[in-house]
Amino acid sequence: MVNETLRPPGAARVTATLKPAAILALMCGAQFIITLDIAIVNVALPAIQADLGLAPSDLQWVVITYVLLLGGLLLLGGRAGDLLGRRRMLLLGLTLFAGASLTAGLAGSFAQLVASRAVQGIGAALAAPAALAVLVATFQEGAARNKALGVFGAAGGSAASFGVVVSGALTAGPGWQWIFFLNVPTVAVMLALIAKYVPADRNIHRGPFDAAGAVTVTAGLTAIVYAINRSVEYGWTSATTLGFLAIGLLSVASFVVIEYRTTAPLVPLSMFRRPTLNAANLVAALVYAAFFATIFQASLLMQQVLGYSALRTGVAYLAIAATSVVAAAGIAPTVLTRFGAGWTLVLAQAGTAAGLIWLARVPMHAAYWPDLFPGFLAVGMGVGLSLVSIQVAAFIGIPEQVSGLAGGMVETAREIGGALGTAIVAAVAIATARSLSAVPNESALTEGFRRGSLVAAGFSLVAVAIAITAVRRAERSAPATASIAEAVR
Known part of the structure; x- marks a missing residue:
């Protein structure tokens, strides 16, 4: 124990400040790396296919398996943290995640890779809600917590866009295995720091889950x-x-x-009697169905048809990555405050649909700037605006006592929507290509991409319709203006 007479002036204040800052950084790091692994595999898919001899229909499972397990078990992971200890579940989840990352990098077969992705998803489902719960417990309700949650949300929101860029660099450099190996030392350091800075679990209430x-x-x-x-x-x-x-x-x-x-x-059925929350969940599922599917098939188009290297593909995605971050952090607060969540979602998803329809007309030998860049720009802007708008829309009229469950339902809808959207668009694209050629060539693959982009645009247009009807109706019936302004402040 340090003698108080020997403590330098202000030392207690520095220590008190350092611990919450360290916890915030660690929880944001956990959220970032969990979200990163949704997108980071996309650019590496052609290299994985070549090394492991995968069929075109196998590729989507490298993405979908992780997202399905993460989304399907997310609410159970949150409940396990409440009953068994949030710090304990955070450490367990990250340990599973790191171990599965190692076996994924070492995978020599499709079965081993998909099994590893499944365990990664289970670990992420345990760790993600625990990280949020630790963060909420660390910061007092009010301005400090709101600021921390804003940083936490930005970490997760930027990770998916950042992942496709990092994926290109790693795949072109040391190899696709390193998109998984990178997690191992990163998480090992995080585990040591979490054990040091995050307080042990107290007042755990045992119960059924x-x-x-x-x-x-x-x-x-x-x-x-x-x-x-x-x-x-x-x-x-x-x-x-x-x-x-x-x-x-x-x-x-x-x-x-x-x-x-x-x-x-896991989810009280009474939660499904909240029309605004249902609408927000459905919009979240549709937004990420379109986004995840676009990242999946654009990665294949650029490398298998246009001849891009993995590195060039990653750099090409900067149009989406940078635009989405700028839209979420810089543009969304102003637009939301002025127009509300409903009209912001309409604007965002109409722009996304326009960008996807633009991509649906790409020629076989597409050039990046005139053919891909405008569509990528519109998709990035739409995702960035939608990311913040969905969070605001989901909490219109939601009592504080169920706000955590509502947030978990939105996150679950995002992941499951992304998985289903990728499966549907991939099925359409593959079926289209096979209908044109027994052995898909560049022309057939391009036509598959076009059809898939139209399906993704359809997801966005349905999201527009739901935002105009259900979300706008909820805003008109509730004094949401003040809460929206506070939410994006």
Whole structure:
């Protein structure tokens, strides 16, 4: 123990300031690296395909598996943190994440890579809500917490855009394995610092948690995605496709029954009687369905059709990455304060749809500046504006006592929407290419990209319709102007 008479003046104040700052940096780091791994694999997909001998329909699972497990188990991870200790779940989740990153980098087969991505998703689902809970517990309610949450949100929001740029550099340099190996020393340092700076869990309240609900909804969504994937090979009327689709729908129905009957539901069904939250969740799913699918198929177009290197592909994505960050941090607060969340989402998703329709007309030998750049710019602007607007829209009329659950539902909708959107767009693109050529050539692959971009644009247009109707109606019926101004301040 330090003798108080020997403590330098102001030392106590410095220590008190340093600890919350260190916790903020660590929690933002955890959120950043978890979100980063959603996007970082995209640019590396052609290299992974070549090294492991994957079929075109296999590639989406390298992305989707992680996102499905993260989204499907996110609410269970939050509940586990409440019941078993948030610091404990944060350490466990990051440890699983790092270990699975190592096995993913060492993968010599499709099965090992997908299994590793699944464990990464489980670890992320445990760590992500725990990081947010630790952050909220560290900062007092008010200006300090709002500022910390703003920094935390910016860390997650910028990670997906940053990931595609980093992916290009690593894939072109030491190899695609390093998009996974990079996590291992990074997380090891974070674990040591978390053990040092984050206080041990206290006042843990033991109780039941809805593991059956989490398993059924995740299994159901996975089966539905697999059915979409198999429809390319066997058609929608085949026994395989219909069988997995039936399993998926039955599992989702079982989830609803479980949530109705259990004493500690993962998602109380009363939350689905909040129209504004439902609308925000649906918009979030559609926004990320379009965005994740676009990143997935544009990475393949640039490398397999246009002949870009991995590094050049990563640099090409700067148009999306930089624009989305500027839109979220610099433009969104002003637009939201003036027009509200509903009209901001309309503007954002209409712009995204326009950008995707622009991409749907790319020629086979597209040039970056006239053909790709305008579309990328519009997509980046739309995602950046939508990221902040969705968070504001989700909390219109939501009581404080369920605000944490509402935030978790929005995050879950984002991840699941991204997975389903990628599966649907990939299925359309692959089916289109195969219908034009038994062995897809540059012309067929380009046409597949065009059709996929139109489907993604459709997601954005549906989001526009929902924002005009449900979100705008909620804003008119609630005094949201003040809360919006406070939320983006």
